[in-house]
Amino acid sequence: MKRKRWIHLVLMLAAILLGLASRKYSGRLPAFLADNAGDALWAMMVYFGFRFLLVHKSIWAALFLSLLFSFGIEFSQLYQSEWINEIRGTLLGGLILGHGFLAVDLVRYAAGIAAGVVVDWLVGAFFKHPA
Numbered sequence: 001m002k003r004k005r006w007i008h009l010v011l012m013l014a015a016i017l018l019g020l021a022s023r024k025y026s027g028r029l030p031a032f033l034a035d036n037a038g039d040a041l042w043a044m045m046v047y048f049g050f051r052f053l054l055v056h057k058s059i060w061a062a063l064f065l066s067l068l069f070s071f072g073i074e075f076s077q078l079y080q081s082e083w084i085n086e087i088r089g090t091l092l093g094g095l096i097l098g099h100g101f102l103a104v105d106l107v108r109y110a111a112g113i114a115a116g117v118v119v120d121w122l123v124g125a126f127f128k129h130p131a
Helices: 002-024 031-053 059-076 082-088 091-097 103-127
Strands: none
Touching (some): 031 059
């Protein structure tokens, strides 16, 4: 289980680095990736975070919790108040909470989580540990 936890930590950190790079170098990416990769990678990071924290639970539990968390954050963007917008105005707050509701983000999150499940399954098969 310790090795499995480390694998999910590495995958989570990789998703973070790729997500930050997709924002920083968006001008060098194809338009589709520049528009969609950051949100998908954010949700993938959330998925791997749940896999790291809940190492004894199934992929399905992490998938469900990741969708619930990601969609909850997106819907929370419908709430606009000075105190939360100040948090969203910081770098970390903006990365975590976002800025404004976009329905297309829900699709991006679902795609990122689905991609995370596939990566999780492939890595699990490679390292021969049960998902």
